[in-house]
Amino acid sequence: MKSPEPLSSLIISVSGLAFPDWAYKAESSPGSRQIQLWHFILELLQKEEFRHVIAWQQGEYGEFVIKDPDEVARLWGRRKCKPQMNYDKLSRALRYYYNKRILHKTKGKRFTYKFNFSKLIFVNYPLWDLRCPAPPLLLGAAGMCRPAVVSTGLQSEVTAGQRGMVGPA
């Protein structure tokens, strides 16, 4: 069954924070796209209820540690309807992110990866409000830490602004 809700007014509330539905979609796709793994990881990273499963690495910019690989895999598998998911497979998906420049591995540190935020957040989360215990990740760019109450007007702004590339030098 398809959701009949209008794209403009769907707001998802998450432990004090509100996220517009488009925040869950990838860069350029107005329609309904499946959730991305990095979206999911960021999602878990925001909720304190998963702090024992996955959390930001204190002191490191955008670095996070998967404290309970099996649980993260189980949660990911549930979201994607892949009951057979496990850390071996999930980590393979994460490794594909290395070339995509979304993530990279923190060598030596077990279950530790790091986001390449410089290219990710600004393109996909123009209004992201990350108040994680970690460093002030996205400050510095245009003031984005705004209340996530999105109106219809912002959507077109986002859709239009996405092509403003932030590509490699």
Next chain:
DNA sequence: CTCGGAAGTA
């Protein structure tokens, strides 16, 4: 554990 090729799925 971590890496990345190769084949398969939707």
Next chain:
DNA sequence: TACTTCCGAG
């Protein structure tokens, strides 16, 4: 395209 599955190598 974005993984999922399987797996040999380091």
